[in-house]
Amino acid sequence: MPLRYLTPCLLALGALAVVGLGAEVEKSVTVAEAQRIAVIDRVRPAVVAVCFYGGEACGSGVLIDAEGYALTNFHVVQPTGSVLQCGLPDGLLYDAVVVGIDKVGDVALVKLLPRVPGKPFAFVPLADSDLVRSGDWSLAMGNPFGLSLDFTPTVTFGLVSGVNRYQPPEGKGTLEYTDCIQVDTSINPGNSGGPLFNLKGELIGINGRGSFEKRGRVNSGVGYAISINQIKNFLGHLYAGLDTDHATLGASVATETEDGDLSVMVVKQILDESDAARRGVKSGDQLVNFAGRALTSTNQYKNILGVFPKEWRLPLSYRRGNDTKEVLVRLMGNIDAQVEKPTADKPVPGRPAPKGDGGPKRPGLDKSPAKKFFVEKKGFANYYFNKLRQDKLKTAVAKTGDFTPLAGPWAIDGTIELSDRRGDFKLTLVDGADGLTEAKIVRNGIEDLVKPLKSNAPLGELQLPQGSGGLLSALYLYRKLLTQWDGGFEIGFDHGGHEPLYPPQLAAKPDGKPAERLKDSRVDCEVIRGKHGPFEAKFYYALSDQTLLGCEVTVSKDEEPCELYFGDYKPVDGRSLPHRIEVRSGDKRYAVLTVKTYTLGKKAS
Amino acid sequence: MNRLLLTAFALALGALSLAASDPFSKTADDVNTRTVKLFGSGGFRGVANYGTGVIVSPDGHILTLASQMLDTSELIVHLYDGRRLKATVVATEPELDVALLKVKIEGKKPDEPTGLDLPFFDVPAAAKRPLSTPGDWVLAHANEFEIAMRDEPVSVQRGVIASYSKLSGRKGIFDFGFTGNVYVVDAITNNPGAGGGALTDRQGRLLGLVGRELRNSLTETWINYAVPIGASVEFRDGDKVTAVSIPEFVASAMAGKYKTRPRTVATAGPGGYHGIVFVPNVLERTPPYVEECEPNSPAAKAGLRPNDLVSFVDGEPVVSIKAFTDVLRKARPGATVRLEVRRGDVLQAVEIKLEDAPKPAVAPKK
Numbered sequence: 001m002p003l004r005y006l007t008p009c010l011l012a013l014g015a016l017a018v019v020g021l022g023a024e025v026e027k028s029v030t031v032a033e034a035q036r037i038a039v040i041d042r043v044r045p046a047v048v049a050v051c052f053y054g055g056e057a058c059g060s061g062v063l064i065d066a067e068g069y070a071l072t073n074f075h076v077v078q079p080t081g082s083v084l085q086c087g088l089p090d091g092l093l094y095d096a097v098v099v100g101i102d103k104v105g106d107v108a109l110v111k112l113l114p115r116v117p118g119k120p121f122a123f124v125p126l127a128d129s130d131l132v133r134s135g136d137w138s139l140a141m142g143n144p145f146g147l148s149l150d151f152t153p154t155v156t157f158g159l160v161s162g163v164n165r166y167q168p169p170e171g172k173g174t175l176e177y178t179d180c181i182q183v184d185t186s187i188n189p190g191n192s193g194g195p196l197f198n199l200k201g202e203l204i205g206i207n208g209r210g211s212f213e214k215r216g217r218v219n220s221g222v223g224y225a226i227s228i229n230q231i232k233n234f235l236g237h238l239y240a241g242l243d244t245d246h247a248t249l250g251a252s253v254a255t256e257t258e259d260g261d262l263s264v265m266v267v268k269q270i271l272d273e274s275d276a277a278r279r280g281v282k283s284g285d286q287l288v289n290f291a292g293r294a295l296t297s298t299n300q301y302k303n304i305l306g307v308f309p310k311e312w313r314l315p316l317s318y319r320r321g322n323d324t325k326e327v328l329v330r331l332m333g334n335i336d337a338q339v340e341k342p343t344a345d346k347p348v349p350g351r352p353a354p355k356g357d358g359g360p361k362r363p364g365l366d367k368s369p370a371k372k373f374f375v376e377k378k379g380f381a382n383y384y385f386n387k388l389r390q391d392k393l394k395t396a397v398a399k400t401g402d403f404t405p406l407a408g409p410w411a412i413d414g415t416i417e418l419s420d421r422r423g424d425f426k427l428t429l430v431d432g433a434d435g436l437t438e439a440k441i442v443r444n445g446i447e448d449l450v451k452p453l454k455s456n457a458p459l460g461e462l463q464l465p466q467g468s469g470g471l472l473s474a475l476y477l478y479r480k481l482l483t484q485w486d487g488g489f490e491i492g493f494d495h496g497g498h499e500p501l502y503p504p505q506l507a508a509k510p511d512g513k514p515a516e517r518l519k520d521s522r523v524d525c526e527v528i529r530g531k532h533g534p535f536e537a538k539f540y541y542a543l544s545d546q547t548l549l550g551c552e553v554t555v556s557k558d559e560e561p562c563e564l565y566f567g568d569y570k571p572v573d574g575r576s577l578p579h580r581i582e583v584r585s586g587d588k589r590y591a592v593l594t595v596k597t598y599t600l601g602k603k604a605s
Numbered sequence: 606m607n608r609l610l611l612t613a614f615a616l617a618l619g620a621l622s623l624a625a626s627d628p629f630s631k632t633a634d635d636v637n638t639r640t641v642k643l644f645g646s647g648g649f650r651g652v653a654n655y656g657t658g659v660i661v662s663p664d665g666h667i668l669t670l671a672s673q674m675l676d677t678s679e680l681i682v683h684l685y686d687g688r689r690l691k692a693t694v695v696a697t698e699p700e701l702d703v704a705l706l707k708v709k710i711e712g713k714k715p716d717e718p719t720g721l722d723l724p725f726f727d728v729p730a731a732a733k734r735p736l737s738t739p740g741d742w743v744l745a746h747a748n749e750f751e752i753a754m755r756d757e758p759v760s761v762q763r764g765v766i767a768s769y770s771k772l773s774g775r776k777g778i779f780d781f782g783f784t785g786n787v788y789v790v791d792a793i794t795n796n797p798g799a800g801g802g803a804l805t806d807r808q809g810r811l812l813g814l815v816g817r818e819l820r821n822s823l824t825e826t827w828i829n830y831a832v833p834i835g836a837s838v839e840f841r842d843g844d845k846v847t848a849v850s851i852p853e854f855v856a857s858a859m860a861g862k863y864k865t866r867p868r869t870v871a872t873a874g875p876g877g878y879h880g881i882v883f884v885p886n887v888l889e890r891t892p893p894y895v896e897e898c899e900p901n902s903p904a905a906k907a908g909l910r911p912n913d914l915v916s917f918v919d920g921e922p923v924v925s926i927k928a929f930t931d932v933l934r935k936a937r938p939g940a941t942v943r944l945e946v947r948r949g950d951v952l953q954a955v956e957i958k959l960e961d962a963p964k965p966a967v968a969p970k971k
Contacts, residue, residue, distance in 0.1 A: 134761050135629035159629065159744075161760040165752055182752065184762040184792060211750040213797055214818065215827055221762055221793030222750055263687055263755055296687055297755040 039201040040139065040155055045122035047153040048072070049087035049143040050096075050110070050193055052080050053362040060142030060153070060194025061086065061110065062203060066120035068094075068112035069239070071231065072193030073208045074101050075175060077108045082382060083370045086112050087143075087151030088121075095370040100238030101381040103174045104246040104334055105306075106208050107231055108193075108381075109238035113370055124195065127202035129227040132181060136160040140185045140207055140223070142194025153194070158185030166299040166306075167209060167224055173334065176246070178306025180224045181205045187223025196225040203228050230307035236498025236526065236543075237309055241385030244497070247310040247331030250274025253287060253301050265295040267318075275330035278560065279587065281318055288324060289317040292519055310334060312499055315518035327587070328502060328518055380494075389495040393526055394485060396546040401575025403482040407431075408601030410479055414579075416443045417592045425593065429479050439472035441465060452476045453533050462534065462555045469562030469585025474553040477537045478564070481530065481551075489530035489537075496527035501540040501550050503565045504582060504589070523549060548578075560586040572598050629744060632809040633761040638685045638724040640759050640803055641667055642748045643692075643706075646677035657747040657759060657802035658682075658706065659811065660725040664718055665690075665708030666859055668728070668851075669801030670814060670832075671697045675704055682708055684723070687756030696858035696865045700840045701851055702783040702832060703814065705858040716861060726803070731811040732835035732852040737788060741766045745794035745831070747802025747815050759802065764792025764829070772819070772830060784935065785838045787830040788813055795819060795829040804831035841937060842866070877938040877959025880904040881915075883926050890925040895946070907957045909946065916952065917945040938962075 048061035048070045059076030063069070070086065077084065082098045094112040101108045112121065138160050141153040148154065162182035169176035181196065187207050196205040205225030212220055237244040251270040255263040265287045270277045287295045290304050291314040308314060310333040317326045365371075377383035409430040416425040425443035432438050432451070440449045448464040450472040451457065463470045480488030502521045525540035536554045541547065547569065554561040562585050566578035581593040639660045647654030658669035667682065669675075680692045690708045693715065697704040710719045737743065745762045753759055767789045788804060795818050802815035813831035820827050837850035857863040880902020884894045893915040898905040915929055916922065919942055923929045936942050938961045945952050 133628065133630035133633070134758055135631070135633035137628055159761060159763045161762055162752060162758060164757070167752075182760060184760075211752070211796070213750070215793075219793070220796060222752070222760065222796065263689070297757065299754055299757060 036139075036157070036199065039197070039199060040141075043124050043139075043141070043195070043197055043201045044089050044153060046124045047089060047141045047195060048112070049148065049151040049153070050076050050080070051085045051087055051093065053083055053085050053365045053368060055085055055087070055093050057087075057143055057146030057148075057190065058084075059190060059192040060207070062141075062195035062206070063112070063121050063123040064126065064203065065123050068096075068114060068121045069099065070096075070110050070112060071195075071203075071206050072108050072110060073206065073226075074103050074106045074108045075208070076193040077101070077110060082374050082376075083365060083368050084110070085368075086110065088112075089150075089152050091150045091152075095368050097370040097373045097382065097384075099382055099385045100234075100241050100244065102234050102238065102244045102246075103171075104169070104176050105226060105230065105234060105244075106175045106177065107206060107226060107234060107238070109235075111373065111385075113373070124197070124201065124203050126228050126232065127198055127200070127204045129181065129204045129229040132160055132163055132198065132204050132227075134160050134162045134182075137199050138181075138183050138185050138204065139197040139199070140183065140187060140191060140194060140225075141197070142191040142207065144186075144188035144190040146190050154191075156186040156191075158183055161222065163227075164300070164303050165224060166303050167211075170209075175209075176306060177209055177224050177226060179227055179230055179303040180209075181227055183207075183223045183225060184221050185223060186219040187225075188219050189217060191223075206231065227307070233308055233312075234497075238381075238497075239385065240389045240495040240497045241380050241382040242497055243379060243381045245310045246306060246334040247308050247312065248334050249276050249305060249316075249329065250332045251276055251281065251283075253295075253298070255298060256286070263297055265298075265301060271332075273558070274332055276316065276327075279316070279327040279329055280325070281316070281327070281329075282320070284320075286319040287316065288319050289315075289326075291315065305331075309497070309499075313502065314500070326518060383494075386495050389526075390486070390493075390528070393495065393528065393541060393546060397541065397548070400547075400569075403575065403600075404484070405602050406600040407483040407603035410601065411597075411599040412593075412595055413597045413599075414593055414595040417594070418443075419589070419591075427475065427593075429476060437476055439476045441472060448472060450476070452535070459556055459559070463559065463562075465590075467585065467588070468583050468590040469560050470553055470555045471562055471564075471583050471590065473535060473555055474537070474551060474562045474564050477530065477532060477535055477553055478551060480532065481528070481537075481539055486530075489532045491531035491533075493528070493530050496529040496538060498524055498543065499527050499538075499540065501525045503549055503567065504584065525549060572600075629761065629763070629807065632744060632805070632807065633746065633758070635724075636744070636746045636761070636803055636805055636809045637758040639726050640685065640746050640748075642683040642753055642759065643667075643669060643674065643801070644681040644683070645674040645679070647674050653751070653797040655748065655751045655798045656800050657749075657798060657815070659801070659803045659814065660723050661705075661728050661855055662725050662859060663722050665692075665721045665723055666695070666725075666855070667692065667706040667708070668814065668855060669704055669706060670817065671699050671702050671704040672800055672817070675706070680706065682706075683753075683755050685756065685758065689755065695861075696854070696863040698849060698854050698863070698865070700783075700838045701785075701836060701849065701854060702816075703851060703854060705855060705863075726811040728811070728834060728855045729852045732850070734810065736769060736833065736835070737766050737806065737812050739766050739768050742807050743788070743790060743812060743831075744805050744807065744809070745790065745792065745799070745802060745815050746805065747794070747796075747799035749794075749796035749799040749802075751798050762792050762794055764790040764794060767791045769833075772828065783816070783832055783836075783838070785832075785836050787816065787832055787836075790829045790831060793827075793829060794831070795827070841939060846939070877933070877936050877940055877942075878903065878962040879933065879942075879957055879959055881909060883929075886926045888925075890927070893923060893926045893929045903957045903960050907955050909944075909955055909957075910948065913946040913948050913953075915944055915946050919943055933959075 046063040050059040050061045050072050061070040061072035077098050084096050085093045086096045096110045096112045099109040099111050140156045161184050165180045165182045167177035187210050191207045194207050198204050205227050207225045209224040211222040252268045254268050256266045267283050267285045293304050313328050313330050316329045375384040412427040423444045427441045429439050436451045436453050452473050462473050486493040500522045524543045528539040530537045538552045540550045550565045552561045552563050565582040568580035569576045570579050579595040583590040641658045643656040643658050656674045658667040661668045682690045682692045692706045692708050695705045695707050746759050748759045799815045800817050804813040813833040816830045839848045880899040881904045882897045884896045895913045918932045938959050941958045944955045
């Protein structure tokens with residue numbers, strides 16, 4: 001460790017000596033040079049040469065953690081297939097496997113296997129790329145033209161020419177560069193997927209594209225890197241082995257008038273089924289701010305939208321007349337159901353044309369030890385890593401108590417606060433003799449009863465109590481999750497990566513309305529997605545401590561889901577349970593349940 | 606003790622290094638406010654319908670290249686803050702390869718003040734500063750590849766002045782009208798739409814206008830250059846030779862006094878008359894052998910003889926009749942060109958003073 005710190009100083013001293021002799025070069029120049037060299041030395045071990053299985057160079061990448069996870073471009077691993085190899089500057093080839101992909105954003109996460117089990121990899125820290133300004137210095141590293149046979153990366157140095165750049169998709173809606181960083185740093189074929197660093201050696205982006213025209217497909221002074229802040233939004237998805245998608249608002253937006261002054265962004269058309277429409281946005285409304293950023297041009301709108309995965313909920317401010325309103329909007333998916341099949345022969349920017357068709361037919365590929373880290377499943381880049389994340393979360397959640405024996409009748413008592421009155425409630429979840437669970441709530445003398453799996457149950461029944469969006473169905477699924485985990489969701493159960501949640505109680509005003517600035521209540525969560533019967537559910541676990549903060553249950557895609565927000569966790573018989581449950585649907589709070597007692601029965605054998 | 610010393614050194618070095626490794630973000634931001642994105646005609650066959658300009662008066666005068674992009678009645682300007690305005694061409698000077706535009710405000714006459722108070726480059730002051738020299742760092746600020754719209758900032762690139770020299774004798778894929786000295790830059794600055802952008806020093810002071818996309822016809826490589834802001838050229842205006850510089854052009858055009866002349870035939874026309882008749886041009890690269898000289902022509906007066914092989918024109922090798930014609934096209938009547946011709950086994954230098962073509966015009970030999 002001390003050596004690591006000493007090296008830059010020694011280099012700097014060496015530089016000083018040179019100055020002393022020459023006395024012509026300004027001191028600050030040689031010092032800056034020495035510091036640059038020190039930074040390059042520090043980050044070099046983490047720079048990856050992405051190769052076909054067998055070692056033929058294909059692109060570049062960079063390690064971002066000690067376990068061997070590395071970022072690269074989707075278009076780099078598209079021709080290699082899921083099992084590949086990566087070279088590191090130690091001159092060795094490592095077996096590697098594709099973990100997660102983002103086709104639209106042109107990002108892929110791969111995992112290198114250590115050659116000595118458990119040995120940590122060198123990696124680089126991620127910067128806050130929102131702080132990058134045009135005119136800043138940058139360093140690009142990688143393996144342009146497949147030059148390096150011993151995997152020592154090439155370094156190029158230049159300026160950031162622009163930030164928040166938008167470059168339209170190259171494929172059918174894929175390889176769209178939004179909010180990206182433009183550099184005059186040389187980016188050539190083979191640099192794709194490699195790191196762009198600031199002068200502190202922090203990763204600010206992944207190089208992947210350039211503007212080419214008459215000069216041919218080599219550096220023309222205009223290269224682009226995907227900002228690391230965009231990648232951070234997708235990183236949870238990528239680690240979870242997902243084939244991720246970007247998002248749309250479900251509305252077409254344009255500048256109000258072509259002529260005249262500053263542009264005003266106005267909704268031209270909006271899909272009825274979009275969440276934005278449900279939140280009250282209409283055509284003609286002016287969009288003011290989205291995800292905390294001002295909307296000033298169509299490029300900017302695409303930039304802001306482009307950095308988020310589908311289904312994320314983000315704050316949107318819009319103006320109608322003199323009123324400005326902030327709402328939380330769920331983003332819709334971007335890619336149509338039938339996405340183009342990745343093709344190996346299609347020319348994509350920034351990489352040498354692959355010789356041969358990549359992956360499957362490479363000799364020896366079947367013997368790769370990386371093969372056992374790949375599980376194919378529809379909708380996933382690599383299901384092995386999804387299961388891995390599920391299991392990690394399951395282990396973390398197990399600390400809150402083992403609920404598996406408590407699959408018997410549940411009874412929850414407490415007080416309920418509705419919009420117009422308050423009183424006691426009693427909630428029961430009981431498995432009936434017919435095999436169907438019966439969920440019942442009694443409050444203020446009114447009783448609602450649901451058998452969620454009863455065949456031909458009308459939609460209105462599943463959504464009881466009226467106005468809650470389906471509180472009883474949601475609690476039924478909550479009980480299934482706690483007691484059965486994946487076993488309770490026979491249609492589908494997986495890790496959904498990361499999503500933000502906005503628990504209203506965190507910044508709620510006395511009248512129960514959500515926080516004025518939604519971003520203040522944002523908590524980033526790991527998501528578990530489950531499908532059971534007619535229901536789709538998402539469960540949100542705080543990234544920080546894996547507390548279950550909420551869930552969202554969709555009874556029908558045409559209807560608003562029921563949202564539960566769990567708070568005030570207290571131990572009950574050695575298990576941690578929420579004693580405050582806020583129930584919301586649409587823009588409204590239905591009720592707040594304050595729990596006095598949980599009576600969770602064991603399953604009768 | 607040792608460690609302490611090293612730490613002290615490291616601290617001192619840290620402080621020192623600020624100057625050399627300083628980013629140019631402030632300079633980029635500042636220059637961006639004085640730069641505009643232009644949208645005009647074009648958009649086909651590799652000809653960009655967008656470009657860049659620099660603001661040269663608070664009232665909204667814009668200096669840019671005299672490109673085909675300006676040949677439109679719908680010239681659009683995007684200011685740094687996102688304002689979208691119309692503009693008109695006030696004057697053009699093809700010899701300097703520059704044009705002056707002015708923002709048009711709805712309801713105001715062209716000579717009325719626009720009421721704008723824009724950040725601008727002071728051209729006379731910029732032209733008075735000493736020339737940059739090879740080795741100096743420069744920054745190019747331009748909207749290459751139409752990356753930026755509205756309030757998005759133009760791109761900034763860093764380079765070094767490689768040389769200060771003439772580019773005459775080289776042919777681009779577009780007309781290259783400027784015959785004065787230019788800054789040749791080592792960075793790839795002259796991309797589509799970059800023409801008319803600002804070349805500045807590290808402090809953001811204006812050095813010149815980023816030039817056109819230009820290809821060296823001999824090496825097929827692309828060259829990146831900028832027209833110096835103090836550039837001055839001489840040209841024939843009727844019978845007399847006139848000189849004009851960019852600051853003079855800007856001042857005169859702003860005062861509404863500059864008379865835009867139609868673009869002379871200088872770059873595309875037959876050029877000055879020399880009177881050489883070459884051997885029949887039957888091959889792709891027929892060597893420029895002289896067959897005869899027209900009587901009393903400049904070539905005849907200079908003593909050129911049949912069977913002379915023209916090898917160099919003003920120091921540039923010419924390998925074919927076509928290459929010779931291309932070079933001569935840019936030389937105007939009154940100019941003197943220096944030829945080196947092979948006669949027998951020796952190279953001979955011959956100077957030819959070009960004349961106006963005799964009437965009736967003799968068609969140049971192809």
